Amino acid sequence: MGKRLIPPEPAEIHEVPLREALEERYLAYALSTIMHRALPDARDGLKPVHRRILYGMRLLRLDPGTAFKKSAKIVGDVMGSFHPHGDQAIYDAMVRLAQDFSSRYPLVDGQGNFGNIDGDNPAAYRYTEARMTDVARLLLEGIDEDGVEFRPNYDGQSKEPIVLPGGFPNLLANGAQGIAVGMATSIPPHNAAELCDAALHLIEKPDAKSKALLKWVKGPDFPTGGICVDSKQAIAEAYTTGRGSFRVRARWEQEEGARGTWVVVVTEIPFLVQKSRLIEKIAELQDQKKLPLVGDVRDESAEDVRIVIEPKSKNVDPALMMESLFRLTELENKIPLNLNVLIKGRIPKVVGLAECLREWLDHLRDVLIRRSNYRKAQIEHRLEVLGGFLIAYLNIDKVIKIIRTEDEPKPALMKAFKLTEVQAEAILNMRLRSLRKLEEMEIRTEDKNLRNELKGINAVLASEAEQWKKVGEQVGKVRDMFGPKTPLGKRRTTFADAPEHDLAAIEEAFVEREPVTVVVSDKGWIRTMKGHVEDLSGLAFKQDDRLGFAFFAETTSKLLLFATNGKFYSLDVAKLPGGRGHGEPIRLFIDLEQEAAPVALFVNKGGRKFLVASHEGQGFVVNEDDCVGTTKKGKQVLNVDMPNEARTVTEVVGDTVAVIGENRKMLVFPLDQIPEMARGRGVRLQKYKDGGLSDVVVFDAKAGLTWKDSAGREFSATMKELAEWQGTRADAGRLPPKGFPKSNKFGRGIE
Template identity: 45%
Template structure:
């Protein structure tokens, strides 16, 4: 009896272990960690794909957020509506994402930590840069999988033209692991990708000549480079970020004020001001007479007035030490590679993106080639028909049914069923002399395209040139200057 109890307990324990492992893997793969190729978790991918399918693009009017969320929930995302809406909101916040993927209209929260308005009040559409992540998705460039009720299909990854995981970063807490990746500058990431395409032997140190450091949407100053170097080389590191603060002196009174124009990434502005006020009230920080938040649409401006007998530089250093005017960002580059979580350095992240783009271009070219060959085949039939126009007209008119006309055309001119169908469907006016020239010109163009597609598929260097050209086009369209400065600390010089 005792043995049976022990066996039962062991069985239950093993079942619980197995169930917990299954649960943790589902959280890791299906919810919490981004895919290394497009940098998205499933919820973000589903929101963007759902908006694309709704026709909610940057050149169309905004749609109510509630409609977008409802569509994504009904079709692709079998979880709560709040997870979908908050994913949509975050992608629209310019202080959360370096390059926002959603163009929002209405109250989408603020850098002070205010909540966004309810989804029935806000409107959204895809931003132009988000459309580059979905471009060519209809050309069999990525794999699709059935949705939760097997009625529709959704993409397993997006055919993104942007190294989104590096550019916008990611954060997520899974079971037993977490990811926390900082955003970077698009121009720098594309320059590094192009350099890697030209020379696959480049080291992390070589790539750091292109990508200097993370580039946060809220600006600020990266103070010290050791953490950045660790993060790029190992996938883990601690980056210290300082607010951008200047000391202004009133020429008439000689009084000093500290003016903060940029704060560290993910710091709540109103909480920061409250913390400084609390320190002054508790007498832990002396020398400050007043704090004003003068931020407006033009930008951030926190004014800290210093007492006459105090030294602004000393107070600023104390503020860095005691408040979030200096904070740290712990980098943990964990992403899914072939469905498995992996810690990645800078080179591995760029390689994964370049390989993904290579595969997308190959698959797109195969799709375009098949379509071009299909069109060439039809054009060959139409050209034969235009060369024997009188006989074709006579043959079709003397046939009792369309099927009989098709069969006779196929027998007389050795045509395929598709070619015969195209001739039967054609209007008589299209077989005139003018349209004969058009047909021949189109056929010559299609033949050129077929030769080009075949060249891309046969020659790796031609394919990589296409990848490179498309990346440089993205840089031309959306590239910008760095927002975050880098100051090397004294011991690193």
């Protein structure tokens, strides 16, 4: 008989709701990203990878002025000891710390190809070398004197600092960019000397608000320079709340050439903009004919940035040309401010300028206290040792005898001279050659000096005011190191108000000026044809639709549309559809109510006067400039209530008005009887028993009245011949002269 197989007992199964499992894991991931990757610490302004790079370089003794070491060695050490992530990630972070166009105050001094402002990649890490800069040395100063706490590294084999002593206002001076999970940070670089001045004010007045600190911190200071064109209010608001953005423009100047020609030379471009991509974009826009004022662009940069922009012609306004470039390219860039940092290394928080500097100052004080306590312990130990040395010096023969004769000299020495264990150990570890040097005076002098130093340290530890005084001295030294007169400390970004330009002129600058023919169908479909097309017989229209009217314009023209609701609407010819197809309904471009319909469409030339009139026969004279609206909703000019509607608009050229009603009665009267207004109902032009106004025209009395019949033949009548139709405004009028068209229209539109 074979053995019967017994199935194993099933393991216990725990049911966990998916939501709970995901929440727990996602929260762990989010916290890890926020704390250990993407957000900088408010105290030293560094993310973990940067901190580990600097600490790794410190261990390799790569101080400023020492020999460079291969980047591969630095990356390998940092990866092996502190940062168990990709070597490329570590090298990329290190490269950014070395680029003087990415970091305002580089922390790494690089030798070799570390990339450039064009966006070219750096050389591989086996080819480049690096060491620390003075700024990095300031950040690390005091790390060997218990200035900061350490924690075990990822494998517990060694220790790494939780934060650096940070004797430089690195968070704001160098800025930071980072995207975590559910939050991001974006801090532009600032001027270190200005930050130190603000910090010194904050030491004097700890309750100072961010706004008060703007006396020193004017705004960001980018390594690539540029001009910040934000208002002071916007900058103040950004620094108070910790959120905002800065508009930064390229710095440019006009260079004169031969025979009145000129070019614009761009010498500084906005922060984080790649020069090669910027020039590609300008060339691309030129191909698309979106930069009609620009003739050519070329890069003449060597060490410094020099982008040369040639105008289409020497008559172009350089400021307007640059404005068109600022609007369409990265020559103007918006740089966000989001002061989201880790407070005390643990809490992510969006802070204002004052709180940011406050965190840094509090950290400097903590480091000062830790370093003072460390030094105090060192001095106390040394004083104890010196006390033992003095006893040994005064009783040298007896000490030698005990050491030579005793099996256990340490307890014998302690008993004979009442020494502590530390003192006895120090005497026993003393070299024979030191006996010659153990002079009483030397010991006493060192003892005295150390006691004086200890007194000073105790005074600092006992008084908060003394501590802040020391921190102030430290900040003052940094300020002097990076003052406005030093090459590195000199402010690079300046401030200016954005020049005010006529919006219409700027819009025009974006469109190449070309002749077009605007075609409107009977059903209100609109399109443009290239050039001034006289013969429109070959045009195709939708079924049941035909040509309404057409007129000549230019791509830079603005059109005015007058509708039956008494509103004028503005349209850009450049935004209208081209000649292919049937065009688009005019209502797509304006918010025209369903019950309203177009009355007339013409080119806005500006400065003319129009006579507008309603079906009920009321009207007034209006200036063309009062008819231009900026929104799609149009501008109400003639007030009409349904079923009354706007019926006609005609240009005022002359001194006499002729009006005809649907009842075929015509009236002629002087223009000065009609008022000029910007908006209103108007005055009665002609009186009707039934029906309403059909058409109205303004003409010059000397030249007489002209009209066209249905066959297009022109008729005219002098004022003498019009005697029986002459009257005053609001009369009824009489039947028109012989030959007047049945359509009851004068046949004169607006040019």
